[in-house]
Amino acid sequence: MAAEEGITLDASRAERLARRYQRLLQDIRELDSVDIDDAEPAVQFRLEG
């Protein structure tokens, strides 16, 4: 949606978003180091007959 609509940022929004994204990048890097070969996704998914 961001690409379609375009995002205009004032300084405080840009700063807040940058801070959030930096945090998210840290989180991503932390999870990169985990061995997941034996783990299936835990997405909730249920089928009814």
Next chain:
Amino acid sequence: MSDSIPPFLSLARLADLLRERHVSPVEVARAALERIAHVDSRLNAYLLVTEREALASALTAEAEIRAGRYRGPLHGVPFALKDLFLTAGVRTTAGSRVLAQYVPDTDATVVARLREAGAVLLGKLNMHEFAFGVTNVNPHYGAAHNPWDIERITGGSSGGSGAALAAGLCAFSLGTDTGGSVRIPAALCGVTGLKPTYGRISRFGVLPLAWSLDHVGPMARSALDAALVLQAVAGRDPRDDTSSDAPVPDYASALQSDVRGLRVGVPWHFIEGSVEPEVMTSFRAALDTLAGLGASVTEVALPRLPLSRSLFSSIVLPESVSVHERYMTSRADDYGPDVRARLEAGLLLPAARYLRAQRIRRLLQADFRAALAQVDVIMTPTCPMMAPRIGEETVRIGEREESVTDILTLFTRPVNLVGLPAVSTPCGFTTAALPVGLQVVGRAFDEATVLRVAHAYEQATAWGERHPPA
């Protein structure tokens, strides 16, 4: 408020009085409405008081009880809802300007079940916008204020529920918990809050935050009261595909057993160094109390707990973006700045990262499963700190300066990731007279045990008998 109906009566005691017709539902509703009018201007717990509807429901309940058609322990009992449960004909804002005018035409399943049980809805409660935060500092409707110190936050996102219960403005409430939003306000406001097992309570008609993490949970003034509410709302709902058909036991009966022989596990490796000293003192004292009741306390290893923050953000952000895509496209300026920034950051997370987090989540679940094969329950403080001041964004614990949100959710969000039941019950007060919460985590669909432990602890202590000055 009427002298004959003290505002802090437990639901269980109030139910006895109603059943025996010592008080009438209309008297009880009027007393609660009077107290809300008298007290809530300082707390801002209620976003909407449905006085006319409440009195009409109370009148119906009164007539039914008088005619001998008593429905059970919630009949005629006044309650209030976090403002994200759909209520037919009653505005439901989710604490947001985006939904400021939204009036649903249907009830959430849990609301319908409470109406069926004869409970009397007093109104809709303040919350963190769209449940996406734990301070309940709401940019649109104002912060909810903690009754123990109105300069401090209630915790959130079900902050209005915590404040209303602590101040005697309802007998019980329903909240939702995605990363701790029932347990955190329960802890910071000094009441009891239960996050049941994922699937235990229907979420049909409950505005979502993140589908794989959201839980509905009762908040009340005791574990017994929470059990009575859980009894009324638990169980399979054909309109919620994630709801479970696991049998619903008699929770109140399960509280009768003691805790002798109970095995308590504590993940000390994750707790030490991360908790304010006064909270740690209360937590250790709570463990000692339980040991005195016959429980044994040992350490358990949960090696992947430190990944919880990263796991949580990698899952909650993309799921919430998906929920909000429509409004973020058309109404972005109507969001408050903190929630908007979270959603915009979530837009930037690649799908593979979300799925990686969901896979690591399995490993965390395996850790909890292994630990709960060794012990019956796991305990932590609910929050590492007492209620922060309104507007505080970071706090220092030990050597570390961290965000209030990260600190408050440290021990609660892992339990959403694994979907297990957890209760927060009061376990002390700081020297500033602020409540401290004890978290008890159990095995899947074993709400009975976590409630039993909380009940036994409450019976052995008197924390729930203290009330705020408001």
